[in-house]
Amino acid sequence: MKHTLLDYIILGLVQYEALSGYRIRKMFEETALGNFSSSPGTIYPALKRLEKYECVEKVLKPGTSNAHFHITSKGVLVLKEWLSEPIEREDIQKRIHVLLLRFSFMETLIRKNQKIDFLISFRDLLKIYIQELQDFTQQTNDMQLHGKLAVQHGIDSYKTTLKWCKMALLQISKS
Amino acid sequence: MKHTLLDYIILGLVQYEALSGYRIRKMFEETALGNFSSSPGTIYPALKRLEKYECVEKVLKPGTSNAHFHITSKGVLVLKEWLSEPIEREDIQKRIHVLLLRFSFMETLIRKNQKIDFLISFRDLLKIYIQELQDFTQQTNDMQLHGKLAVQHGIDSYKTTLKWCKMALLQISKS
DNA sequence: GTCGACATGTAAATTGTTACATGATTTA
DNA sequence: TAAATCATGTAACAATTTACATGTCGAC
Numbered sequence: 001m002k003h004t005l006l007d008y009i010i011l012g013l014v015q016y017e018a019l020s021g022y023r024i025r026k027m028f029e030e031t032a033l034g035n036f037s038s039s040p041g042t043i044y045p046a047l048k049r050l051e052k053y054e055c056v057e058k059v060l061k062p063g064t065s066n067a068h069f070h071i072t073s074k075g076v077l078v079l080k081e082w083l084s085e086p087i088e089r090e091d092i093q094k095r096i097h098v099l100l101l102r103f104s105f106m107e108t109l110i111r112k113n114q115k116i117d118f119l120i121s122f123r124d125l126l127k128i129y130i131q132e133l134q135d136f137t138q139q140t141n142d143m144q145l146h147g148k149l150a151v152q153h154g155i156d157s158y159k160t161t162l163k164w165c166k167m168a169l170l171q172i173s174k175s
Numbered sequence: 176m177k178h179t180l181l182d183y184i185i186l187g188l189v190q191y192e193a194l195s196g197y198r199i200r201k202m203f204e205e206t207a208l209g210n211f212s213s214s215p216g217t218i219y220p221a222l223k224r225l226e227k228y229e230c231v232e233k234v235l236k237p238g239t240s241n242a243h244f245h246i247t248s249k250g251v252l253v254l255k256e257w258l259s260e261p262i263e264r265e266d267i268q269k270r271i272h273v274l275l276l277r278f279s280f281m282e283t284l285i286r287k288n289q290k291i292d293f294l295i296s297f298r299d300l301l302k303i304y305i306q307e308l309q310d311f312t313q314q315t316n317d318m319q320l321h322g323k324l325a326v327q328h329g330i331d332s333y334k335t336t337l338k339w340c341k342m343a344l345l346q347i348s349k350s
Numbered sequence: 351g352t353c354g355a356c357a358t359g360t361a362a363a364t365t366g367t368t369a370c371a372t373g374a375t376t377t378a
Numbered sequence: 379t380a381a382a383t384c385a386t387g388t389a390a391c392a393a394t395t396t397a398c399a400t401g402t403c404g405a406c
Contacts, residue, residue, distance in 0.1 A: 004365070022385050032329065035269045042366060044387060064374080066385065094210045104325035145350055150279035153339045154207065160335040164328045175320055179393070197357050217394060219359060239402085241357065 003053075003078065005098065006046050009034050011055060011071060011079040012105035018059065018068040021047055034101065050075070080109050087121045092129045096161065103168075115172050123165040130158045176228055178253065180273065181221050184209050186230060186246060186254040187280035193234065193243040196222055209276065225250070255284050262296045267304045271336065278343075290347050298340040305333045 013024060021044055028038035036042055047069060050056045055075035060067045071079070083102050091099055099122060106115055133155050137143075143151070188199060196219055203213035211217055222244060225231045230250035235242045246254070258277050266274055274297060281290055308330050312318075318326070 006366085020385075021387090025385095032268055037367060039367065039369090040385090040387065041368070041389090045366085064385090065387095066374095093207055100325055100328055104321050107319045107321040144282045145346065146279050146282040149339075149343050149346060150275055152342075153275055153336065156335050156339055157332060160331050161328065164324075164331055168324050168328075171320065171324060181393085195357075196359090200357095212395060214395065214397090215357090215359060216361090216396070220393085223359095239357090240359095241402095 003055075003082070004046075005034060006036055006042070007050055007055070008079065008082045009036070009101065010043075010046055010050060011075050011082075012101070014056060014069050014071045015076070015079060015105065015109065018070045020066060020068045024069075032097075034097075053078075076109065079105065083110055084114065087118070087125055089125060089129070092125050092158075096158075112172065112175070116169065119165055119169045119172065123162060123169065126158055126162045126165060130155060130162065133158065178228075178230075178257070179221075180209060181211055181217070182225055182230070183254065183257045184211070184276065185218075185221055185225060186250050186257075187276070189231060189244050189246045190251065190254060190280065190284065193245045195241060195243045199244075209272075228253075251284065254280065258285055259289065262293070262300055264300060264304070267300050267333075271333075275336075287347065287350070291344065294340055294344045294347065298337060298344065301333055301337045301340060305330060305337065308333065 010024060013019060013027060019027075021040075024047075025038045025040065025043045027033060028036055028043065047056065047058075050069075051058055053074075054072055055078050056069040057072050058067045058069055083106055085102075087099060103115075103118065103122075106118070110118075133151065137148070137151055137155075185199060188194060188202060194202075196215075199222075200213045200215065200218045202208060203211055203218065222231065222233075225244075226233055228249075229247055230253050231244040232247050233242050233244055258281055260277075262274060278290075278293065278297075281293070285293075308326065312323070312326055312330075
């Protein structure tokens with residue numbers, strides 16, 4: 001029973017408020033959520049999958065064919081497990097947006113201490129990765145202007161996330 | 176004959192130097208390229224696809240089963256077309272990393288004027304989107320700490336890209 | 351002479367996208 | 379009453395991932 005990123009995002013969204021498939025779609029359409037398509041062919045099959053795995057429960061509104069989806073206790077467990085996964089170097093290099101997504105779903109499901117550990121780990125891995133990127137650019141001379149600029153954007157972005165990490169650490173600590 | 180992002184990235188990589196499937200895989204493994212998997216099952220079928228569409232040519236090294244892939248004139252055309260696509264609001268919201276990727280492949284294939292147009296359009300759309308994000312956060316009060324922090328990270332990131340855009344515009348202009 | 355890196359591929363399963371299809375309700 | 383929005387779904391297709399499978403070459 002392995003879940004896709006889409007499954008986790010949907011669980012993250014329905015964790016407080018039961019939502020209809022339609023409202024979930026709208027959230028995918030309007031926000032930057034996971035760069036998934038908001039088409040019905042994406043969301044409804046995912047909801048069906050989650051229902052099959054007993055992670056959400058479909059509650060019909062009497063009379064209509066409308067329904068909204070509640071998270072189940074098993075769904076909470078699955079979500080919590082995902083949120084608790086340790087951060088790896090690969091997450092920094094290739095899936096940094098997923099880390100931010102995970103953080104945004106931690107509000108009440110994760111204890112304060114664990115949130116702080118997450119941010120510390122995030123911060124430290126960012127520092128290492130930024131250093132590596134900077135070392136790399138100094139070693140290599142054969143890059144053209146566009147390559148250099150693209151790498152510079154990477155470094156700038158990671159530095160921004162590092163700053164954010166430190167800020168978030170302060171905010172969470174004093175919460 | 177529609178191409179996937181993966182196709183375009185491969186074309187972008189082989190545009191100057193002919194590469195073997197293996198080296199392409201290594202590039203995907205070592206860099207943040209497109210968050211695609213670097214497994215053979217991803218790269219080799221894509222190369223086959225590109226070969227079928229006559230966008231790359233497979234050149235065998237005599238004696239061995241090793242080969243490297245050259246871009247064809249049709250491949251250059253296809254790549255150029257992709258690089259020339261206008262930027263849409265959705266690209267900013269959902270696929271900003273693709274815009275950076277496109278920029279990094281523009282080195283020699285795109286004329287200076289067109290590069291500048293690209294960056295100006297990028298910059299202006301970023302400005303609009305950042306404003307929208309800021310308006311949104313001021314309107315909504317019902318966000319919890321984690322939601323607020325996540326949105327703040329989004330704003331910080333877009334602002335960093337905006338700054339980078341202006342810097343790149345200067346660099347390209349004086350090149 | 352074995353381990354790791356180089357090197358290329360296929361098959362099955364899953365997933366996500368596009369396009370189609372339908373109907374209720376609200377608003378101009 | 380027509381259009382837009384709310385609302386849910388399916389089917390065909392294309393794509394990616396995972397796992398399997400094989401073989402060479404150089405270094406230690």
